[in-house]
Amino acid sequence: MDEYHPIDRKFREAFDGFEQEPPERAWNRLRNHVRLEPAEHDFWSKVIALHRTHPRSVRIAALVTVLLLIVVLTVIRLTSRDYQMIHGSAWAGEERLCRGTAYLFKVDDKILPYDTVRQYQSVPINEKGQYCFPQVEPGRYLLQVSPDETSAHSQTFIPSWFDQRSPKESPKLIEVIDEDLMINLILRQR
Amino acid sequence: MLTDNELINRCLLKDPRAQELLYRRFAPKMYGVCLRYAGNEGEAEDILQEGFIRIFNNLQHYRFEGALAGWVHRTMINTAINHYHKNLKFRKESELNENLLVATIHPDALSFLSRDELLQVIRTLPIGYRTIFNLYAIEGYTHREIGAMLGISENTSKSQLSRARNAIREILTKQMKIEQNGRVSSNR
Numbered sequence: 398m399d400e401y402h403p404i405d406r407k408f409r410e411a412f413d414g415f416e417q418e419p420p421e422r423a424w425n426r427l428r429n430h431v432r433l434e435p436a437e438h439d440f441w442s443k444v445i446a447l448h449r450t451h452p453r454s455v456r457i458a459a460l461v462t463v464l465l466l467i468v469v470l471t472v473i474r475l476t477s478r479d480y481q482m483i484h485g486s487a488w489a490g491e492e493r494l495c496r497g498t499a500y501l502f503k504v505d506d507k508i509l510p511y512d513t514v515r516q517y518q519s520v521p522i523n524e525k526g527q528y529c530f531p532q533v534e535p536g537r538y539l540l541q542v543s544p545d546e547t548s549a550h551s552q553t554f555i556p557s558w559f560d561q562r563s564p565k566e567s568p569k570l571i572e573v574i575d576e577d578l579m580i581n582l583i584l585r586q587r
Numbered sequence: 588m589l590t591d592n593e594l595i596n597r598c599l600l601k602d603p604r605a606q607e608l609l610y611r612r613f614a615p616k617m618y619g620v621c622l623r624y625a626g627n628e629g630e631a632e633d634i635l636q637e638g639f640i641r642i643f644n645n646l647q648h649y650r651f652e653g654a655l656a657g658w659v660h661r662t663m664i665n666t667a668i669n670h671y672h673k674n675l676k677f678r679k680e681s682e683l684n685e686n687l688l689v690a691t692i693h694p695d696a697l698s699f700l701s702r703d704e705l706l707q708v709i710r711t712l713p714i715g716y717r718t719i720f721n722l723y724a725i726e727g728y729t730h731r732e733i734g735a736m737l738g739i740s741e742n743t744s745k746s747q748l749s750r751a752r753n754a755i756r757e758i759l760t761k762q763m764k765i766e767q768n769g770r771v772s773s774n775r
Contacts, residue, residue, distance in 0.1 A: 402724075402752070404724070404752050404755055404756075405723070405724035405752075407700070407705070408705055408709070408720075408724050408725055409724060409725050409727075411700075411701075411702045411705050412619070412623060412702065412705075412725050414616075415616075415619040415623075415702065416615035416616045416618070416619045417615060417618050417619050417622060418614075418615050418618070419614050419615070419618040419631075419632065419635055420632070422632075423614070423618075423632050423635055423636060424607070424610060424611075424614070426632075426636055427610065427636050427639055427640070428603075428606075428607070430636070430640050431606060431639075431640065431643045453650070
């Protein structure tokens with residue numbers, strides 16, 4: 398704006414703060430166009446309205462707080478004593494299994510057929526033949542160990558269930574309640 | 588009295604009383620703005636209505652950067668510019684609306700004109716001159732900003748402003764001559 402031009406200055410000074418009440422019909426016409434549904438005062442409407450009216454910094458802080466809370470609660474849940482550990486060793490004859498995978502299958506009697514199992518977790522077997530399932534929730538399980546195909550033991554030993562001495566026998570159920578379990582598994586020969 | 592934040596919050600919840608309160612709070616000043624941009628009071632009411640519809644519909648996008656009054660003001664100016672774009676093609680740019688000249692405009696120098704008389708002078712201008720004069724001389728936008736808002740070059744904005752000022756002078760000069768001739772006739 399040109400502060401020194403007399404015309405500009407005159408008009409600017411004249412209209413600085415200028416107000417005039419519009420005729421009432423202006424509001425009457427407007428209210429018919431604006432959406433005037435009754436206010437919804439349910440909880441989530443207020444949350445959404447508050448979310449919109451607060452500055453971005455407040456919204457970001459609230460989001461970060463919620464995310465941290467979720468992380469903390471998840472950690473608490475995972476580290477709670479509701480979960481137990483199952484660990485042990487896998488043996489191929491008189492040697493510890495050098496490479497393979499241990500599988501836990503959960504038995505769920507609520508699913509038909511009643512002998513249905515589903516794979517719950519799997520962990521690698523280390524060079525010492527040891528395995529460990531660190532977080533197992535209470536329930537009934539079957540344990541299976543399978544030698545790795547590249548392992549020398551795979552030529553002699555087959556994937557085996559815990560405490561199943563022959564193909565005709567059912568593997569033994571493992572019941573996890575409120576304490577850690579150590580279970581050693583012996584692989585069956587071909 | 589509700590703060591701006593509380594008012595916005597209630598308007599977003601579609602509280603009819605809050606919506607009317609927001610209108611009542613800003614309408615007088617915004618109507619004053621519309622009167623400057625419009626050719627008559629009917630047009631000013633149209634711009635006012637359209638502006639407030641935009642305000643209510645876009646309230647959820649208000650980012651609390653600066654005062655609510657400033658945001659409302661800018662929205663209303665954008666509505667007036669929209670009105671300019673819609674009406675420009677229907678009017679001749681160089682035509683002065685001399686029918687709106689009021690005989691009661693004081694014939695003396697510019698400094699003696701009242702606000703109502705100045706408003707009448709603005710309304711006499713063609714819509715293009717009137718819009719650019721408002722944006723530059725009263726709102727304080729630069730020619731570059733005006734060019735971006737109206738889709739014209741800076742040079743066009745400058746020349747339109749110059750013509751607007753010349754047109755204002757012309758209007759005042761004509762009125763002075765009318766009054767002078769009237770005095771001479773009555774003295775005989």
